[in-house]
Amino acid sequence: MAASETPLRLSDRAGAQAFVQNLLAVMSELESALGRESDGVRAGRIAEAMTGAAAKADLAAAYTTGLETAKANAIALARFAPEGLEALKTAQRRFAAVLETNQQVLATARTVSEELIKALAEEVGKAHTPTVYGRPSHSPSPYGRAGANSGPLILSRSL
Structure with missing residues (x-):
């Protein structure tokens, strides 16, 4: 909320009920958005999600x-709206569960992505390491770097 905005003051039953209905609608739309995002990430459709x-x-x-x-x-x-207050509390509990599920899905996707990148980097590193008598070996380099022939790992963030 901006500093110049005055907070909404509820002073009658109609205003309180309208406020509750509006907040419930926002919560419902946000729950739907989080659900779509979670479903898309679970299905691997990250860009769509x-x-x-x-x-x-x-x-x-x-x-x-x-x-x-x-x-x-x-x-x-x-x-002015005790039944609306109870509805908000119930909706808040439901919303917290949806939000927790969404956070778990995103954390899982992040972990899987990190593990894939690490595994890919290890495989790329192994492919460029010469072996001598079955053991990985690094030939001496005049520049002090082993694996000087290995190229950079390139990652596309547009997937």
């Missing part, structure tokens, strides 16, 4: 602003 990143960021910002407003108006929400 990341196409909604801008929309997800906007929804996350709206969600964060909504949470700040809810905290600032906790007493008003309890007074």
